[in-house]
Amino acid sequence: MNLNDQIFLAINNLSLLNIGILNFFCIFVALFSPYIYALGLVIVYLSNRKKQALCAFYVALIGLSINFLIGLFYYHPRPFVEGLGNLLIPHAKDSSFPSDHATLAFAISFGFWYAKEKTISIISFIFAIITGYARIFVGVHFPFDIVGSFFVAIVALTLLNAFVAYFSKVSDFLIKLQIRIFNMF
Template sequence: MYDFDIAATQWINAWSGKSAVLDAAMIWVSAIGVPLMILGVAGQWWLQVDKRHTRHVLVATGMAFLLGLAVNQIVLLFVHRMRPYDNGLTHLLISRSADFSFPSDHATASFAIALTFLLYGMRRGYIFLAAALIVTLSRVYVGTHYVSDVVGGAVTALIAVIAVRAIYREDTRIDRFITGIL
């Protein structure tokens, strides 16, 4: 499995440096993909279509996002995987990162958004899923993650989404209070 991970990572990263336009696009997506997704989620707070349900999903998304990133920080205490560029496996297009490689915070954040929307049956989840796939691909493309890092981040997101779904229930007193704000 390790050999496949390295081969897949190097295959994706091998495309970098061949097109200035593609490099710039992937660097841009890697840098602002997650913030744009967050804005896409936050901007829906004031939609009038199925307002309570939409707001519940938005709050659940934020909770899954934060829980997933918190779990990543715990994992990082125990898993000290070097970045692929530190192992001489990839060509790095962006600044070096100070933390370890596994799991990918970008993957966790973007998949937490997409998977929450999909789990709650929101069709916009497919748009967020496409964005999450592009963001995670960009992280391998720019040389900062292994493929398994982004898969690990997606798994962390899935666990967080399922946990939030089990704990934060729709139409409870606290949910009505939170979704009634503004």
Template sequence: MESLNHTLFLWLNAPKHPNAWVLALAIFFAKHLIWAVPLAISIGWLRGHEGTRKAMLVATAAGVLGLLINQAIGLAWSHPRPFMIGLGHTLIPHAADSSFPSDHLTLWWAVAFSLLFQRGQRGGGIGLALAGVPIAWARIYLGVHFPFDMLGAIAVAAVGAWLALRAVRWYLEPGYQLAAAIHHRLFGKLIALGWVRA
């Protein structure tokens, strides 16, 4: 399996001197697009109704659970990144920590799967899930992940989203009440102006 992982990596990894436009696009997908997740959750909370806000809280819980599972996997089994074993070309700096599963993709797909699993949010979930594909490609292309790291991220993200939905009765209502109270305290003036939903 590791041999297949290496072969697929070398097939997808950038050449030593990549096209400048492809490199710029890959860097955008790999390093910057991840900020769309907190931005989308924030917009959903600030402009959405109660159902949307609760969906954003569940999506946040799914992302956090996915990242916690990743940490546990990394502590139990440390898998080197391609550059740690001298494989391929690495075009962005990255810490020499465990590669499996990808934290970027786990967070992204955990939020996507959470929205897919929730009625009324499936369109956003499909869009996020599809946008995760170029992120996965970019992380491999730039040399910081293996293809199997992305498959692991899909599995962990699905588990995180499932657990977050299974446990809603334990955290959603108190979490929503606390978040709503903080929201009113922070955005009271903007709510009065009608810029932010109450």
């Protein structure tokens, strides 16, 4: 048994303790974290920090695009496909590496950091770690899937930085478009 499997089982086997609040919390986070992040982006956007929210959105979009490309060329089975651990939520038998949920979470955190929203970045980074833990806890990801997501998010941020002038123009356009649409009503 390799290190990835051992760490996975150490975390996932905690679900067998049947600690109701822990199981509920991890299942909730594992299932609904993308919606929580989407809501957070909307709240930040609507609180007059539009460029900061768009920056985080772009890093997430780039990160998830990288995940898609990785998925085209590399397949790694999920733990339950290999007969490991306890599966607490239903999930497709698609590739586990890297985790889309964790990539989204880390990418948004890094995007806010880049946009100088330090407090939001720290809070979202902590939630990203919790999201990764929850995905392992419920049996749908290995720890290295989460670590891989962390690095994908770093690459996504690096790509945003390389093309920041382009993304800045897109942001300006989207904000002006949004203002015009809202002014029509």
